[in-house]
Amino acid sequence: MNTQPFTCLILGDQGQVAYELKRELATLGRVIAASRSTLPVAIDLAQHNDFESLIRQTKPNCIVNAAAYTAVDKAEQEPELAMRINAEAVAELAQAAAKANIPLIHYSTDYVFDGTAQQPYQEDQPTNPQGVYGQSKLAGEQAIAASGANHLILRTSWVYGTRGGNFLRTMRRLAREREELSVVADQTGCPTWSRHIAQATAQILIQLKRDPSLITEHSGIYHLVSSGQGSWHDFATAIIEHQRQQETIACQRIVPITTAQFPTPAKRPAYSVLNTDKLAETFGVRLPDWREALSQVNAELDQPHI
Ligand SMILES: NC(=O)C1=CN([C@@H]2O[C@H](COP(=O)(O)OP(=O)(O)OC[C@H]3O[C@@H](n4cnc5c(N)ncnc54)[C@H](OP(=O)(O)O)[C@@H]3O)[C@@H](O)[C@H]2O)C=CC1
Ligand SMILES: Cc1cn([C@H]2C[C@H](O)[C@@H](COP(=O)(O)OP(=O)(O)O[C@H]3O[C@@H](C)C(=O)[C@@H](O)[C@H]3O)O2)c(=O)[nH]c1=O
Numbered sequence: 001m002n003t004q005p006f007t008c009l010i011l012g013d014q015g016q017v018a019y020e021l022k023r024e025l026a027t028l029g030r031v032i033a034a035s036r037s038t039l040p041v042a043i044d045l046a047q048h049n050d051f052e053s054l055i056r057q058t059k060p061n062c063i064v065n066a067a068a069y070t071a072v073d074k075a076e077q078e079p080e081l082a083m084r085i086n087a088e089a090v091a092e093l094a095q096a097a098a099k100a101n102i103p104l105i106h107y108s109t110d111y112v113f114d115g116t117a118q119q120p121y122q123e124d125q126p127t128n129p130q131g132v133y134g135q136s137k138l139a140g141e142q143a144i145a146a147s148g149a150n151h152l153i154l155r156t157s158w159v160y161g162t163r164g165g166n167f168l169r170t171m172r173r174l175a176r177e178r179e180e181l182s183v184v185a186d187q188t189g190c191p192t193w194s195r196h197i198a199q200a201t202a203q204i205l206i207q208l209k210r211d212p213s214l215i216t217e218h219s220g221i222y223h224l225v226s227s228g229q230g231s232w233h234d235f236a237t238a239i240i241e242h243q244r245q246q247e248t249i250a251c252q253r254i255v256p257i258t259t260a261q262f263p264t265p266a267k268r269p270a271y272s273v274l275n276t277d278k279l280a281e282t283f284g285v286r287l288p289d290w291r292e293a294l295s296q297v298n299a300e301l302d303q304p305h306i
């Protein structure tokens with residue numbers, strides 16, 4: 001009889017989603033987080049890794065890959081590294097998971113779409129990434145499907161939280177520094193709290209732990225984003241209006257601008273709202289509205305720091 005506790009192997013440690021996963025998945029059993037700096041299981045996805053021996057050493061019941069190359073603009077300058085981390089390493093991981101018959105949970109992005117849709121994207125709609133990051137993430141999705149591993153690919157978007165590099169933290173910093181901020185108002189999507197992604201992952205894994213056969217039946221892509229939608233300008237406004245009530249900030253105006261007025265190396269989708277019905281119907285998981293989530297994050301930011 002297997003006397004090991006249920007074990008989740010997380011790839012990623014200090015990333016936005018990885019950090020929250022470490023806490024949320026601890027309710028299921030044992031959690032091992034592997035990243036570049038986590039010994040004895042250090043993993044650098046830019047290098048070749050022996051995932052088969054990592055699996056033999058850690059004996060996980062599931063693998064959750066929250067590690068990725070996420071620098072959207074920088075990826076345009078270093079496409080090989082983005083492809084290495086987001087596609088080739090993912091292929092190697094998925095092949096090892098398939099061989100050991102361990103389910104792989106992986107995250108992908110709204111940036112696999114071109115943004116020309118006018119209503120929320122469903123999982124099976126055609127992809128057409130506009131930049132290197134999106135292309136590399138799509139290649140990762142395809143590698144997982146080709147590996148034959150039992151898997152769930154959870155596509156999320158516009159991830160933010162109290163930690164790590166994200167739009168909320170950038171806006172709060174800029175609002176302290178500048179009298180006027182210009183923010184694009186013609187890109188529409190779903191801001192999604194990193195903790196909600198981790199909690200949803202835990203809710204799904206509880207079901208897979210109870211009934212491991214579910215994964216063969218339900219392997220595939222699922223959209224996992226907050227309810228509601230907004231532009232980056234809407235998101236910035238909601239962030240800064242709350243910040244203004246809590247502290248004195250330099251920012252007086254948040255000016256809505258077009259994408260053309262804010263040139264960036266990578267092209268981003270104009271519309272990337274994701275339809276989450278499949279996840280709700282299959283696993284009974286649906287996230288609250290993004291404004292409600294943002295209120296919770298704001299409440300956490302307002303706590304006095306000890
Ligand atoms: N951020 C976003 O807005 C969105 C993210 N996603 C996807 O969600 C997932 C999680 O993203 P998020 O948490 O925001 O990412 P972060 O950028 O916050 O964290 C990236 C993670 O990847 C790890 N990592 C990066 N490079 C390497 C490497 N060479 N070797 C090993 N580990 C590495 C980091 O390791 P370490 O712990 O050591 O720092 C960190 O844990 C990714 O798949 C991403 O594509 C999808 C949609 C939106
Ligand atoms: C800082 C800043 C950005 N922007 C614009 C640029 C861009 O169109 C938009 C968001 O900029 P960011 O660079 O913060 O976001 P970006 O890195 O594009 O975020 C993406 O990250 C990857 C990892 C994903 O998977 C996506 O879902 C998405 O979250 O806001 C402004 O308009 N004004 C500003 O002052």
Ligand SMILES: [Mg+2]
Pocket residue numbers: 070071072073
């Ligand atoms: Mg970014």
